[in-house]
Each structure stands twice: as structure tokens, then as C-alpha cells.
Amino acid sequence: xxxxxxxxxxxxxxxxxxxxxxxxxxxxxxxxxxxxxxxxxxxxxxxxxxxxxxxxxxxxxxxxxxxxxxxxxxxxxxxxxxxxxxxxxxxxxxxxxxxxxxxxxxxxxxxxxxxxxxxxxxxxxxxxxxxxxxxxxxxxxxxxxxxxxxxxxxxxxxxxxxxxxxxxxxxxxxxxxxxxxxxxxxxxxxxxxxxxxxxxxxxxxxxxxxxxxxxxxxxxxxxxxxxxxxxxxxxxxxxxxxxxxxxxxxxxxxxxxxxxxxxxxxxxxxxxxxxxxxxxxxxxxxxxxxxxxxxxxxxxxxxxxxxxxxxxxxxxxxxxxxxxxxxxxxxxxxxxxxxxxxxxxxxxxxxxxxxxxxxxxxxxxxxxxxxxxxxxxxxxxxxxxxxxxxxxxxxxxxxxxxxxxxxxxxxxxxxxxxxxxxxxxxxxxxxxxxxxxxxxxxxxxxxxxxxxxxxxxxxxxxxxxxxxxxxxxxxxxxxxxxxxxxxxxxxxxxxxxxxxxxxxxxxxxxxxxxxxxxxxxxxxxxxxxxxxxxxxxxxxxxx
Ligand code: ACM
Numbered sequence: 001x002x003x004x005x006x007x008x009x010x011x012x013x014x015x016x017x018x019x020x021x022x023x024x025x026x027x028x029x030x031x032x033x034x035x036x037x038x039x040x041x042x043x044x045x046x047x048x049x050x051x052x053x054x055x056x057x058x059x060x061x062x063x064x065x066x067x068x069x070x071x072x073x074x075x076x077x078x079x080x081x082x083x084x085x086x087x088x089x090x091x092x093x094x095x096x097x098x099x100x101x102x103x104x105x106x107x108x109x110x111x112x113x114x115x116x117x118x119x120x121x122x123x124x125x126x127x128x129x130x131x132x133x134x135x136x137x138x139x140x141x142x143x144x145x146x147x148x149x150x151x152x153x154x155x156x157x158x159x160x161x162x163x164x165x166x167x168x169x170x171x172x173x174x175x176x177x178x179x180x181x182x183x184x185x186x187x188x189x190x191x192x193x194x195x196x197x198x199x200x201x202x203x204x205x206x207x208x209x210x211x212x213x214x215x216x217x218x219x220x221x222x223x224x225x226x227x228x229x230x231x232x233x234x235x236x237x238x239x240x241x242x243x244x245x246x247x248x249x250x251x252x253x254x255x256x257x258x259x260x261x262x263x264x265x266x267x268x269x270x271x272x273x274x275x276x277x278x279x280x281x282x283x284x285x286x287x288x289x290x291x292x293x294x295x296x297x298x299x300x301x302x303x304x305x306x307x308x309x310x311x312x313x314x315x316x317x318x319x320x321x322x323x324x325x326x327x328x329x330x331x332x333x334x335x336x337x338x339x340x341x342x343x344x345x346x347x348x349x350x351x352x353x354x355x356x357x358x359x360x361x362x363x364x365x366x367x368x369x370x371x372x373x374x375x376x377x378x379x380x381x382x383x384x385x386x387x388x389x390x391x392x393x394x395x396x397x398x399x400x401x402x403x404x405x406x407x408x409x410x411x412x413x414x415x416x417x418x419x420x421x422x423x424x425x426x427x428x429x430x431x432x433x434x435x436x437x438x439x440x441x442x443x444x445x446x447x448x449x450x451x452x453x454x455x456x457x458x459x460x461x462x463x464x465x466x467x468x469x470x471x472x473x474x475x476x477x478x479x480x481x482x483x484x485x486x487x488x489x490x491x492x493x494x495x496x497x498x499x500x501x502x503x504x505x506x507x508x509x510x511x512x513x514x515x516x517x518x519x520x521x522x523x524x525x526x527x528x529x530x531x532x533x534x535x536x537x538x539x540x541x542x543x
Contacts, residue, residue, distance in 0.1 A: 006504040007108050009481035016131030022083050025125030029058020033069035038236050039099045052119045068099050078136030083128050097238040101169050115511035141452025142483035143172035149179035151459040152220035166237040168480035173241045180252035180275035184221045189297045194221040197253040204277040206531045227305045243306045246314025248285035248348050263322040278460045280317045287332050313352050316366035346372030353377050386439045393449035401437040402454040409471050410458040418522050421461050422533025433478040434490040455479040466515045473516030
């Protein structure tokens with residue numbers, strides 16, 4: 001039996017729990033009001049698998065029922081969950097998503113076995129204590145970035161992560177689909193993007209300074225049907241998938257597939273292959289009409305596949321060196337009357353800002369898009385700390401806060417020698433719990449520009465699902481609470497209480513089969529002695 005005092009993320013308010021309760025068993029019926037079909041399907045599928053509960057349809061006010069309804073007197077995504085003795089359980093949501101988040105809370109109340117995929121104790125019935133939970137999210141953008149470019153995550157893994165996100169009330173998957181090291185989405189108009197761009201012949205093992213290589217080819221991509229399935233699976237869970245196609249930097253895989261996209265007047269781009277190591281790559285897109293038309297063709301297919309209002313265009317880490325040396329790029333700077341290469345990048349981003357706006361979408365990019373002037377409709381993902389987000393919010397732009405110093409979950413979570421992925425800042429579970437997405441220097445009006453926050457899982461040194469689990473958990477649970485719950489200021493947060501609730505949550509993660517980092521340190525099989533990392537004392541950033 002679990003009560004509202006063991007939930008993660010913590011709800012806004014819990015009344016109770018009281019001693020008596022409602023017994024959920026095979027006689028429990030389900031009444032689903034208008035607008036609650038996703039939750040109805042999810043509950044039957046999830047509790048049917050975990051407990052063998054049939055949840056047959058029942059009358060609206062039948063005693064012993066589970067009732068789902070939308071009540072628009074509640075805020076979007078808010079819910080109220082009432083467990084009322086023999087009468088049953090009612091989840092009211094301000095909208096269909098609110099009902100769904102209420103169902104996620106109910107699953108936690110039903111004990112860790114509710115997170116399994118088949119009954120381990122068939123025929124069991126259990127009581128849920130009488131209580132009322134009122135809840136609503138602090139932020140409307142509660143994101144997770146998955147980098148499937150550096151190491152490909154097969155579709156099954158992505159669907160699993162969508163389930164894990166839903167269980168933590170996260171609602172935006174920032175899907176990092178392209179990079180120097182791989183192009184992961186089928187584009188029908190340009191088949192070589194995946195024929196050539198989705199495979200590399202070998203891979204640097206460990207930090208980029210490491211002398212080691214994994215000499216096996218690595219790659220993979222999602223077909224358009226895979227993407228449709230991922231997007232639909234996410235939508236069933238009230239998660240939006242924001243695709244990222246990175247331009248004009250981080251593009252070597254695309255240039256390897258279509259050499260004319262690169263700065264052909266500076267280097268022989270036909271000699272480039274999909275990149276096999278890490279770091280900031282000098283081979284960036286040429287600022288030509290041909291490149292713009294090519295990427296419009298890419299984005300046309302992206303818009304058909306992804307209903308998300310936001311489309312991420314990257315914009316980060318685009319070295320200017322080739323543009324400085326390229327007569328074509330310099331001629332473009334002259335012709336457009338631009339001051340320098342920064343403005344050339346701003347022109348490139350501005351083109352896609354207008355292009356996306358004309359199609360009813362909104363451009364989002366990393367904070368480098370501030371350099372050379374921020375495009376009119378752009379939203380900023382602030383990753384190099386808070387500064388980019390502060391500047392953007394002050395200029396009246398929307399912001400997603402994801403500073404690498406706090407919420408890059410590929411970074412090590414302990415300073416000890418056993419940490420298997422020794423890169424980045426040391427960021428412990430407690431550090432993430434004390435992360436504050438809204439910097440104090442923003443006025444209330446500026447703070448309202450912070451749409452929310454996002455944890456980023458880059459995968460240079462995280463080559464499979466078990467490694468991603470290790471990096472993401474348990475810190476993603478702390479992050480989810482930061483994104484959802486209305487926590488006090490960082491220094492006043494009750495980390496001891498979070499740890500107490502984590503005791504219950506580890507049992508849920510175990511039932512889900514998440515290979516998290518235990519609080520005592522990595523399990524023996526999670527250690528990876530000898531993986532070349534980066535000294536902790538060096539200057540950041542240090543992926
Ligand atoms: C980034 O980490 N380059 C966005």
C-alpha cells in the first residue's frame with residue numbers, strides 16, 4: 001500500500017492518507033468520461049498487464065469504480081485524484097493530459113508491482129488508503145533530450161524511454177536525430193542521408209582524448225513509419241516529440257552523404273565520412289541557396305512526420321573557420337551586407353525561422369543562435385549556463401533552461417574512481433535536486449518566458465541502453481520533481497525527504513527494469529575500469 005506521501009514527483013497537496021481504503025480487485029469497473037480515452041486505454045493496458053485487472057466498463061456512479069473525467073474548472077494538466085472508501089477512485093483532470101498524469105499517480109499508489117509487465121502474484125487485491133491529491137505542474141515544458149545520433153537507440157529503446165518519461169510526468173522528448181556522427185531519420189527525398197549518413201566505420205571509445213577505438217561499424221536509423229509510431233506512442237502518453245535537425249554545424253554526416261552541402265571551395269568534401277570521434281567539428285554547411293533548398297526539403301518531411309509546434313534546428317557549435325576561408329561564404333556576407341560570420345549564421349537561422357513560421361511552426365535553437373542577432377520568432381534552449389536564457393527572456397523570447405552545469409545527465413554523478421563514464425562536471429543526485437530553472441535575476445514578466453526545463457542525455461560515451469539508464473537514473477527522478485513540483489528555493493529543498501521517497505521509487509524503477517546507479521555507487525557490472533575519461537580538474541566544458 002502506498003500513499004500520497006511517497007510519490008515522485010511530489011504532488012502539490014495531499015489530504016490524508018487515512019487508515020481505511022478502497023480495494024482494487026477484479027470487480028473494479030472503469031468509467032471513462034469524454035476526453036479520457038488515452039488514459040482509459042493506458043490504464044487497461046498497464047494494470048491489465050501488471051495485475052491482470054480487467055477493469056470492465058461500469059456505470060458512471062457505480063460503487064467500486066474507477067472514474068475518469070475532464071473538469072475544465074481545473075488548469076491544463078492539473079488533476080485531482082480522490083480515493084473515497086468503498087465508492088471508488090475518481091481522477092479529474094483539467095484536460096486529457098491532466099487525467100493521464102493523475103493515472104500516473106494512481107499507478108504509484110498501487111505499489112511497485114504496478115510497474116511490471118505481467119502479474120507476479122496473480123489474484124492479489126490491494127487497498128488504496130482514502131486520500132485526496134491535488135496536483136498541477138510548475139512548468140509546461142518538462143523535457144528530456146535523447147541523443148540518438150552519437151549512439152543509435154533502437155526504436156524499442158525510444159518507446160521504453162517514452163514510458164519512463166510518462167511515469168515521471170515529463171512531456172517533451174527533444175529528439176536529437178542528426179549530428180556529425182550519424183543521421184538517424186529516413187528522408188525520402190534524400191536517401192543517401194541514411195544510406196551513407198547513418199553508419200560510421202568505427203567509434204572513439206571514451207573521452208575524445210582517449211587513444212582507444214571500437215573498430216566495429218556503428219549505426220542505424222528510424223524509417224518514417226518508425227517515426228510515426230514513436231510520435232503516436234508519445235501522443236498516447238501526452239508527450240510531444242520535438243525533432244532536432246542540427247544546422248549549420250554538427251552536419252558532417254549529412255555532408256558525407258551529400259558533399260555539395262559542405263564548403264567545397266575550402267576542402268574536398270568528397271573525402272569526408274561520417275565522423276568517428278567527438279568534439280566540435282569544423283566541417284559545417286555552406287551558406288548557399290543549394291543548402292537552404294536541400295534543408296527545406298528535409299524540413300518539409302519533418303513537418304509531415306512531427307505535429308510538434310516547435311522544431312529544433314540546433315544552431316550550436318558552428319565553427320566559423322571554413323566560412324572565413326570560403327570565397328562563396330564571403331561573397332554571401334557581402335551580398336547580404338552582413339558584418340561578419342556571426343551574422344551569416346544568424347541569417348541562416350533567420351531563414352528557417354521565417355520558413356517555419358510561415359508554416360505555423362516555431363523555431364527553437366541552442367543559445368548560440370543569439371550570436372549575430374536572434375531571429376524574430378526563435379525560442380532558445382539555454383545550455384551554456386543561464387546567460388543565453390536570461391538574454392533571450394529579456395529580449396522577449398521564450399526559453400527552455402537546460403544548463404550543462406546542472407542538467408547534462410551524461411556527466412559523471414560522482415567524483416570517485418568507480419564512475420564508469422568519467423566526463424563532465426560531477427553532478428550528484430542532490431545537485432540535480434537543487435537545480436533551479438528560473439534564475440533569480442529575471443523579473444516576473446521575464447520569468448514567465450521560461451517555458452520550462454529539460455535534462456539532456458548526450459551519448460558520446462553512453463553506447464547502449466544500460467549506459468543511458470545508468471546516466472539518466474536516478475537523477476531524472478530528481479529532475480522530474482524540479483520540473484513538475486513547486487519546490488522551495490534550492491537551499492531550502494528537503495533532500496532527505498526526497499531520498500525517503502526515493503526508497504519507494506527505487507522499487508518502482510526495479511520493477512521497470514531500469515539499470516539506475518544505486519545510491520551506494522555502481523554495481524560491479526556497471527563499473528568500467530580503464531575507460532579513458534577526463535580529469536575532473538580540467539576546464540569545462542569537457543564532454
Ligand atoms: C550542446 O550541448 N552542444 C547543445
